[in-house]
Amino acid sequence: MLIPAEEITYKGIELNLSMVVNQYMLTEGKVDLPVNLRIKLSRKGEKIKATGEISGGIILICSRCAEEFPFSVNSNFDLDLLPVETLTSGEVALEDDEMDTVFYEKGIINIDSLVATQINLTVPMKPLCRPDCRGICPVCGANRNKVDCGHEAKIPDPRFSRLKIFLEVKDGTA
Numbered sequence: 001m002l003i004p005a006e007e008i009t010y011k012g013i014e015l016n017l018s019m020v021v022n023q024y025m026l027t028e029g030k031v032d033l034p035v036n037l038r039i040k041l042s043r044k045g046e047k048i049k050a051t052g053e054i055s056g057g058i059i060l061i062c063s064r065c066a067e068e069f070p071f072s073v074n075s076n077f078d079l080d081l082l083p084v085e086t087l088t089s090g091e092v093a094l095e096d097d098e099m100d101t102v103f104y105e106k107g108i109i110n111i112d113s114l115v116a117t118q119i120n121l122t123v124p125m126k127p128l129c130r131p132d133c134r135g136i137c138p139v140c141g142a143n144r145n146k147v148d149c150g151h152e153a154k155i156p157d158p159r160f161s162r163l164k165i166f167l168e169v170k171d172g173t174a
């Protein structure tokens with residue numbers, strides 16, 4: 001959804017909708033069901049304030065066991081929207097809260113990209129299907145949440161593996 005910035009007045013507009021996020025806008029995960037968006041856009045001088053809430057779910061891949069799992073998104077946001085031109089002209093000095101400033105191009109506010117960005121921010125760096133995910137067995141590759149393969153779970157000491165590589169190389173050239 002695209003909204004021309006000039007349509008946003010001091011009184012503002014409020015939207016309540018269900019939308020499907022564009023898959024390519026997500027840095028992590030897959031689109032599952034539409035997300036619910038409640039957003040209020042109102043003008044405050046040059047700035048447009050965008051406040052609201054996103055709720056819904058996406059599918060992530062566990063960083064330990066590589067299985068897909070549903071991840072619920074619940075994000076409240078309070079953003080300042082500014083035309084990107086103010087950046088290049090240097091007219092507006094960014095304040096301390098520049099993290100919450102979003103720039104829009106060509107006078108158009110892209111609601112899809114705003115929502116996708118907020119979802120991307122809620123996704124953890126190393127997603128886990130559950131906090132105690134046991135991951136994949138380094139010996140046989142089994143998903144240890146499902147199978148108890150009985151292999152030693154110990155992660156090899158990196159110092160020893162370097163020594164092992166060294167010994168292997170030495171063997172190879174000898």
Ligand SMILES: [Zn+2]
Pocket residue numbers: 062063064065066067128129130133134135
């Ligand atoms: Zn997992």
Ligand SMILES: [Zn+2]
Pocket residue numbers: 137138139140141142149150151
């Ligand atoms: Zn195993």
